[in-house]
Amino acid sequence: xxxxxxxxxxxxxxxxxxxxxxxxxxxxxxxxxxxxxxxxxxxxxxxxxxxxxxxxxxxxxxxxxxxxxxxxxxxxxxxxxxxxxxxxxxxxxxxxxxxxxxxxxxxxxxxxxxxxxxxxxxxxxxxxxxxxxxxxxxxxxxxxxxxxxxx
Amino acid sequence: xxxxxxxxxxxxxxxxxxxxxxxxxxxxxxxxxxxxxxxxxxxxxxxxxxxxxxxxxxxxxxxxxxxxxxxxxxxxxxxxxxxxxxxxxxxxxxxxxxxxxxxxxxxxxxxxxxxxxxxxxxxxxxxxxxxxxxxxxxxxxxxxxxxxxxx
Numbered sequence: 490x491x492x493x494x495x496x497x498x499x500x501x502x503x504x505x506x507x508x509x510x511x512x513x514x515x516x517x518x519x520x521x522x523x524x525x526x527x528x529x530x531x532x533x534x535x536x537x538x539x540x541x542x543x544x545x546x547x548x549x550x551x552x553x554x555x556x557x558x559x560x561x562x563x564x565x566x567x568x569x570x571x572x573x574x575x576x577x578x579x580x581x582x583x584x585x586x587x588x589x590x591x592x593x594x595x596x597x598x599x600x601x602x603x604x605x606x607x608x609x610x611x612x613x614x615x616x617x618x619x620x621x622x623x624x625x626x627x628x629x630x631x632x633x634x635x636x637x638x639x640x
Numbered sequence: 641x642x643x644x645x646x647x648x649x650x651x652x653x654x655x656x657x658x659x660x661x662x663x664x665x666x667x668x669x670x671x672x673x674x675x676x677x678x679x680x681x682x683x684x685x686x687x688x689x690x691x692x693x694x695x696x697x698x699x700x701x702x703x704x705x706x707x708x709x710x711x712x713x714x715x716x717x718x719x720x721x722x723x724x725x726x727x728x729x730x731x732x733x734x735x736x737x738x739x740x741x742x743x744x745x746x747x748x749x750x751x752x753x754x755x756x757x758x759x760x761x762x763x764x765x766x767x768x769x770x771x772x773x774x775x776x777x778x779x780x781x782x783x784x785x786x787x788x789x790x791x
Contacts, residue, residue, distance in 0.1 A: 510687065519680035525673035526708065529716075536661065549711045556707035557677065560700045565680075576727035
């Protein structure tokens with residue numbers, strides 16, 4: 490009951506914020522877009538790690554990931570958006586909406602890894618970027634494994 | 641002929657970068673995603689301007705726009721991506737690929753406006769954010785008017 494009360498309080502609080510008007514289809518489209526934008530950035534960084542390393546290119550990509558990771562994407566998981574279509578049908582598992590502490594831990598790890606990647610990208614140390622990139626990818630995977638429907 | 645030569649040189653240079661492997665469909669999907677992510681951020685800022693102003697919320701949204709604006713999205717306009725499908729069919733007008741100087745001016749104005757918005761967002765001055773938001777929106781519109789097919 491405690492977690493249900495907490496969810497009810499969060500839901501109530503959400504209604505009072507600027508996010509109150511977000512429609513389910515917009516929320517799903519925006520989160521699909523944000524993940525795809527991070528996917529682009531990850532592919533750019535991987536291409537730099539695997540090929541010729543360009544410091545500025547990696548910084549730009551890492552900054553995009555960092556800004557999105559810290560944007561408060563949780564607000565896009567509006568009630569009712571466990572099903573529905575943005576660009577395409579959402580692949581989110583309903584458990585993401587109820588596994589509060591576990592999801593919070595994954596989200597925190599993801600944010601920390603994104604901040605670390607941006608930090609090391611700024612130094613231009615390709616080895617450190619490779620490590621940070623791997624750690625960030627691990628946090629993506631941990632969420633996909635548990636909360637994204639396989640294709 | 642001069643501009644054709646320049647475009648040829650740019651195209652050649654692109655082939656030698658990490659972006660060489662970007663497929664047309666990925667490029668279109670990623671740029672549609674990046675614009676939609678900025679659209680989400682713009683809607684968040686508008687909601688803050690029109691409703692209760694939350695400084696941190698606006699900073700987060702402005703940082704996303706700034707990072708994407710500075711990410712080098714031009715690399716996603718790969719040869720052949722004047723037509724094709726990402727999430728949906730691209731609405732880009734072929735002229736965007738040939739109006740080099742004009743497109744460059746719009747892109748520069750857009751970047752400057754995005755940087756200014758992030759700068760004033762950090763101060764928490766709602767009036768300055770409203771002005772900067774309006775200017776940024778104007779740069780979006782100028783590109784849409786000339787280079788995006790109407791729906």
